[in-house]
Amino acid sequence: AKAQRRLGFEEVFQLTLAALLNKYELYKGKSIAIPFKEKLAKEFVAKLPFKLTDAQRKAVWKIYQDMDKTQPMNRLLEGDVGSGKTVVAAMASLMAMEQKYQVAFMAPTEILARQHADTLYKLLDNVGYGGHVGLLIGNLKPKAKNLMHKKVKSGNVRLIVGTHALISERVDMHKLGLIIVDEQHRFGVQQRKKLQAKAGHMPHVLHMSATPIPRSIALTLYGELDISILDEMPPGRRQIKTKICSPNSRAQLYAQIDKELEHGRQMFVVCPLITDSEISVGLSVEEVYERLSKKDFKHRRVGLLHGKMKSAEKEKMMQKFLDREYDILVSTTVIEVGIDIPNATIILVEGAERFGLAQIHQLRGRVGRGEHQSYCFMMLSDSKAPSQRLRALENTTDGFKLAELDLQLRGPGAIYGTMQHGALDLRVAKLTDTKLIATARNAAQEFIDKKEKLKKYPHLAEKVSELRAITNLN
Numbered sequence: 001a002k003a004q005r006r007l008g009f010e011e012v013f014q015l016t017l018a019a020l021l022n023k024y025e026l027y028k029g030k031s032i033a034i035p036f037k038e039k040l041a042k043e044f045v046a047k048l049p050f051k052l053t054d055a056q057r058k059a060v061w062k063i064y065q066d067m068d069k070t071q072p073m074n075r076l077l078e079g080d081v082g083s084g085k086t087v088v089a090a091m092a093s094l095m096a097m098e099q100k101y102q103v104a105f106m107a108p109t110e111i112l113a114r115q116h117a118d119t120l121y122k123l124l125d126n127v128g129y130g131g132h133v134g135l136l137i138g139n140l141k142p143k144a145k146n147l148m149h150k151k152v153k154s155g156n157v158r159l160i161v162g163t164h165a166l167i168s169e170r171v172d173m174h175k176l177g178l179i180i181v182d183e184q185h186r187f188g189v190q191q192r193k194k195l196q197a198k199a200g201h202m203p204h205v206l207h208m209s210a211t212p213i214p215r216s217i218a219l220t221l222y223g224e225l226d227i228s229i230l231d232e233m234p235p236g237r238r239q240i241k242t243k244i245c246s247p248n249s250r251a252q253l254y255a256q257i258d259k260e261l262e263h264g265r266q267m268f269v270v271c272p273l274i275t276d277s278e279i280s281v282g283l284s285v286e287e288v289y290e291r292l293s294k295k296d297f298k299h300r301r302v303g304l305l306h307g308k309m310k311s312a313e314k315e316k317m318m319q320k321f322l323d324r325e326y327d328i329l330v331s332t333t334v335i336e337v338g339i340d341i342p343n344a345t346i347i348l349v350e351g352a353e354r355f356g357l358a359q360i361h362q363l364r365g366r367v368g369r370g371e372h373q374s375y376c377f378m379m380l381s382d383s384k385a386p387s388q389r390l391r392a393l394e395n396t397t398d399g400f401k402l403a404e405l406d407l408q409l410r411g412p413g414a415i416y417g418t419m420q421h422g423a424l425d426l427r428v429a430k431l432t433d434t435k436l437i438a439t440a441r442n443a444a445q446e447f448i449d450k451k452e453k454l455k456k457y458p459h460l461a462e463k464v465s466e467l468r469a470i471t472n473l474n
Helices: 002-028 038-046 053-068 087-096 108-125 142-154 189-200 215-221 245-261 285-295 309-322 357-364 388-396 399-410 412-418 432-449 458-471
Strands: 073-077 102-106 135-136 160-162 176-182 206-207 226-230 240-245 266-271 302-305 328-331 344-350 377-380
Touching: 002 432, 002 458, 038 087, 053 073, 053 087, 053 206, 073 087, 073 142, 087 108, 087 176, 108 135, 108 160, 108 189, 108 309, 135 142, 176 189, 176 285, 189 344, 215 377, 215 399, 240 245, 245 266, 245 344, 245 377, 285 328, 302 309, 309 344, 344 357, 357 388, 357 399, 377 388, 388 399
Parallel strands: 073 206, 073 226, 102 160, 102 176, 135 160, 176 206, 240 377, 266 328, 266 344, 302 328, 344 377
Antiparallel strands: none
8 A cells, every 4th residue: 555655646746746847837938917907897797787606706806816917827717507607707808908908718619609709798898898809710701800800900809709710810919918718628838839929928828617627636637727616606597407217207208398398498318329339229319319300209300419520510500409490409428518508498318327427417507508497307228226426416516516426436537538638647646635635746846946857857757748748738
C-alpha cells in the first residue's frame, strides 16, 4: 500500500507541476487591466427581470477582480444547466465593452452561437450595449460576413459571438480584451497564442462548462485555472420530474407521453447505440425510430439524429426540431451539450442502465427550459431492479452531488471518459483521496517556489512536458 501511495503521489505531483508551470508561463504574458465600473454593473443588475443568485454575485465579483489586473485571467465557471452562466458572461463582457475592448465569445456549434448571441443581445440591450453585439458564423452570406468584419474592425461591434472559427477567421481583433469559451475542451495554449498574436497582448479568458466536475478532480486536472462554481439554481425554475420505468409499463408511459404531445409539447428519445448489435436488440436509434414512427407514434412527426451525420445535417435537424417541425426527435447522445428548446418537455432515455450518471444528468438538462413541467423517463432494458446510480438520479437534480457519487461508484476513469481525457490516465491515485492530492499539490508548489531546475530530473522533465500539453483543457 505504501508503494501504491508513492506512485499515486507521483502522478498527482507531475500533473500539478505541469498545470502550475502552465499557469506561471501564462502570468508572464501581460494583459490589459479592465477597470470595474460599479455604477454600470449596478444599472445592469437593476434592469434584469430576475434577481441574481449569491453564487452568481460571487462569481462576477471574482471575475471583475481578475480582469482588473495586468495578469491574464484564466478562470473556469462551472454550473449546472440553467444555473445562469450566460448572465455572468454578459456582466464580464460589459466591462470590457465599456472600455472599448473586444470580447470573443466562442460556442461549440453555430446553433448555440446563434442562441447565445440572442440572449446576450437582450441582456446587454437593457443598458444600451445591444448594438455592439454581433454574430460571426460560417453560415453567413459573404456580403453579411464582410459587413460584420468591417463592424468588428471599426470597433462598432465589440462582442463577437461565433464558433471556433473566430480564431482562424480573418477577424481584426486588435483590441481583444476578453475571450469567453463555452463548453470547449479544446481551447488550449496554442489557440490562446494565436489570439494573442492577433491582439498583441494576452487576453483574459473565461471558460464556461455545464459538466459538473467534483472539486477534487477539478483542482487536480485544471490546476492552472481558477474555479468559480454556480451551485444555486435561480428561483422559480421547476424541478424536472425523473422516473425509472420498466419495459412492461411501456404502454401506460406512451399514453401519458401522448397527452403531453397532444398539448403541443415535444419529446427527445435518447438511445445508447446507432445500429443494433446481437447482444442488445431494440436499443439502437434506427430500431427505435422505426418502431416509434411506424407503430407507437405513427400519428406524430418523428425525426432522427445521430453522430454519423455530418454536422451541417445535425444542425439542420436540430433547427427543424426547434421550429417544431417534429414532435419527437430520436437521437444518440449527440444532444448532450446545449441547445435550448423550451418547448421540449420530455426526455425518454432508452437502455438507461448503459449510461453514466453524469451523462443522464446532462441529457436531462435538455428539457425543463420553458415554463411547462418537464419529465425525464429512464427506461430499463429489462425488469431487473434498478441500480443505485439510477435511483440517485430519481432523487436529486444537483449535478455536483451526482458527480461526487459517480466518482465513488465508478472511479475517475468514467469521468475522464466523458471528458475525452483519454491521455490523462490516473491509474493509481484515487481522486477521492483528498489528503494525497493536497500533499502532492503542496509539494509541486514548493518545487516551483524553490526554483528547482527540472533539467536535473530528466525522467520527471519528460513526463511533465507531456502532461503540459494535455492538461491545458485540450
